Amino acid sequence: xxxxxxxxxxxxxxxxxxxxxxxxxxxxxxxxxxxxxxxxxxxxxxxxxxxxxxxxxxxxxxxxxxxxxxxxxxxxxxxxxxxxxxxxxxxxxxxxxxxxxxxxxxxxxxxxxxxxxxxxxxxxxxxxxxxxxxxxxxxxxxxxxxxxxxxxxxxxxxxxxxxxxxxxxxxxxxxxxxxx
Amino acid sequence: xxxxxxxxxxxxxxxxxxxxxxxxxxxxxxxxxxxxxxxxxxxxxxxxxxxxxxxxxxxxxxxxxxxxxxxxxxxxxxxxxxxxxxxxxxxxxxxxxxxxxxxxxxxxxxxxxxxxxxxxxxxxxxxxxxxxxxxxxxxxxxxxxxxxxxxxx
Numbered sequence: 029x030x031x032x033x034x035x036x037x038x039x040x041x042x043x044x045x046x047x048x049x050x051x052x053x054x055x056x057x058x059x060x061x062x063x064x065x066x067x068x069x070x071x072x073x074x075x076x077x078x079x080x081x082x083x084x085x086x087x088x089x090x091x092x093x094x095x096x097x098x099x100x101x102x103x104x105x106x107x108x109x110x111x112x113x114x115x116x117x118x119x120x121x122x123x124x125x126x127x128x129x130x131x132x133x134x135x136x137x138x139x140x141x142x143x144x145x146x147x148x149x150x151x152x153x154x155x156x157x158x159x160x161x162x163x164x165x166x167x168x169x170x171x172x173x174x175x176x177x178x179x180x181x182x183x184x185x186x187x188x189x190x191x192x193x194x195x196x197x198x199x200x201x202x203x204x205x206x207x208x
Numbered sequence: 209x210x211x212x213x214x215x216x217x218x219x220x221x222x223x224x225x226x227x228x229x230x231x232x233x234x235x236x237x238x239x240x241x242x243x244x245x246x247x248x249x250x251x252x253x254x255x256x257x258x259x260x261x262x263x264x265x266x267x268x269x270x271x272x273x274x275x276x277x278x279x280x281x282x283x284x285x286x287x288x289x290x291x292x293x294x295x296x297x298x299x300x301x302x303x304x305x306x307x308x309x310x311x312x313x314x315x316x317x318x319x320x321x322x323x324x325x326x327x328x329x330x331x332x333x334x335x336x337x338x339x340x341x342x343x344x345x346x347x348x349x350x351x352x353x354x355x356x357x358x359x360x361x
Binding site: 057058060061062063064128154157158159160161162163164 | 252253255265266269270273292293294295296297298
């Protein structure tokens with residue numbers, strides 16, 4: 029190698045390092061891949077918030093639906109709530125998982141803010157949350173008609189998220205099912 | 209005196225803040241395994257803490273789950289697999305060797321080899337490599353230069 033070219037080695041190294049660091053800045057370390065993707069919804073048998081009836085996998089699966097992990101102590105859930113109402117009004121089935129919450133507070137919340145959920149699973153101890161791999165509310169799982177988890181979104185569901193990732197996937201799954 | 213007593217009491221109260229929660233184990237070896245496993249499992253919420261150190265509610269749940277599994281007689285491997293099934297390979301500080309983690313595990317060796325090769329090249333160059341004998345023209349020029357230098361002195 030010509031000695032003159034060697035002088036550029038530090039610059040090249042710096043360039044590589046800068047690229048790596050720039051990439052590192054854009055990654056969100058809090059976004060964990062779900063271990064549950066393409067696996068069935070974990071088995072559970074938990075009471076419904078509204079009626080107290082026992083809910084199991086069989087009672088809540090059968091069509092493409094969203095499973096939204098929420099709680100009254102979760103501030104982002106409150107921000108997210110109006111958007112869920114909008115989705116429910118548009119005909120998207122949403123089930124709630126009331127995660128580590130006080131049931132009477134949760135019922136009050138639904139009475140005050142409206143209820144976008146088909147049903148709410150009371151997960152007071154967080155056992156279903158543990159099985160799902162929930163690490164913070166809100167989280168939203170897209171489950172297909174066969175009860176297989178297809179996608180997990182951590183954080184608030186809003187217009188941007190719905191239009192970019194959740195919505196297209198939902199339409200694809202729902203469309204594929206009605207077509208067959 | 210009173211101040212002394214207050215200070216003394218405050219000092220005595222400190223260690224109690226460090227305790228998170230305690231479990232009664234049916235066998236001492238379970239407790240040993242609990243310690244090592246809770247240090248090897250990473251808290252999914254707080255990222256850079258293990259579940260033994262973390263105060264997050266999720267870590268508390270995971271510790272309880274770990275305790276229940278240990279008491280139920282699960283092996284270390286079963287417990288780790290179960291945790292990975294929920295939270296992915298992320299929860300382990302020592303992930304399994306597979307396609308995704310091959311670079312992670314081999315990077316130290318790779319860098320060692322790279323550094324070794326670099327050091328070998330630099331050392332060989334410093335030693336000067338094979339020397340070439342001067343041919344007759346060069347020898348004549350060298351002699352002339354040396355003669356010049358002698359004359360100048």
